[in-house]
Amino acid sequence: MQNYLITGGAGFIGTNLAEHYLERGKNVTIFDNFSRNGSRANVNWLKKKHNGKLSVIEGDVRHPGRSFSEAVERSDAIFHLAAQVAVTTSVTDPDEDFEINARGTFNLLECVRSSVSKPVVLYSSTNKVYGKMDDVAIRERGNRYEYANLPTGIPVDRPLEFYSPYGCSKGCGDQYVLDYARIYDLKTIVFRQSCIYGPHQFGIEDQGWVAWFAIRAMQNLPFTIFGDGKQVRDVLYVQDLIDAYDSAVENIDRTSGKAYNIGGGPNNTVSLLELVSLLEEQYGRKLNYSFDDWRPGDQRVYISDISRAIEDFDWCPKVSNVEGIVNLIDWLGTNRELFEVVERRTQLAAA
Secondary structure (H helix, E strand, O other): OOEEEEEOOOOHHHHHHHHHHHHOOOEEEEEEOOOOOOHHHHHHHHHHHOOOOEEEEEOOOOOOHHHHHHHHHHOOEEEEOOOOOOHHHHHHOHHHHHHHHHHHHHHHHHHHHOOOOOOEEEEEEEHHHHOOOOOOOEEEEOOEEEEOOOOOOEOOOOOOOOOHHHHHHHHHHHHHHHHHHHHHOOOEEEEEEOEEEOOOOOOEOOEOHHHHHHHHHHHOOOEEEEOOOOOEEEEEEHHHHHHHHHHHHHOHHHHOOEEEEEOOOOOOEEEHHHHHHHHHHHHOOOOOEEEEOOOOOOOOEEOEOOHHHHHHHOOOOOOOHHHHHHHHHHHHHHOHHHHHHHHHHHHHHHO
């Protein structure tokens, strides 16, 4: 494959994915509406490094237009990352959440269905499609919760139970992507992703908590832990995710029409309190944080069972939590001025 289209390609994952393929001499087109903080800085960085192979289309998946259809036609594979990404935002504005996540995904699929090229589509879904999972037995141990009876994590064949508008909109896209493989014989893959982190991530309070905690720690600014901080996630360094994307697409004869749980798995888990301790150790000081109520749909534990990915395309994470978080801290320190600009903009918007 030579030509790749990334929707939401100016975001955190998209930037790292674009860099991966550009470094290998591939042609990459980014389609993005540049609504996220840091997205233009990400694209400027890519352009400086790869001026010849990178194409950028400014647009929106809610009304993608002719330039998007033409980009689809030129593509061998599409990574659909464009999304509204925060549960809290979906609660306050469910209409926009639906239009971006559900309608936007439908628009993409229809473009692919009407194309001649019929590129592979990999959809970035979420563990939130499984809902709160109140039926799963949880126990408390020290500064974390853990599954009582699921040593390998949540299996991908667990029944879906959408919770929150975000869970509904992303779950809608998830199911459409799978069904278009069944009904229209498109080559599609769904990744139900856990917590991804790494360089080029402009985490915010509502989404990207690993990066958000690290950014606030770097700036020595306060942040809030919602819940008791003992909730646990399997976290995945972004390069490991990109390796999974690449392997799944390269093995499309085996992966087409399937969903995969993709995260750090049982060997790469961390609680919020444990991350705070790690950041305090790295920065050599106590962090300034407080606690607030649990947020809607927050799972006390989510750990991905990644066995289907191991079996189908021989993938598993390689970067440990500590190594990945240190990499993130190093990148933040090198690019501190980017976050000072974002902080000033946030303060001005709140004034």
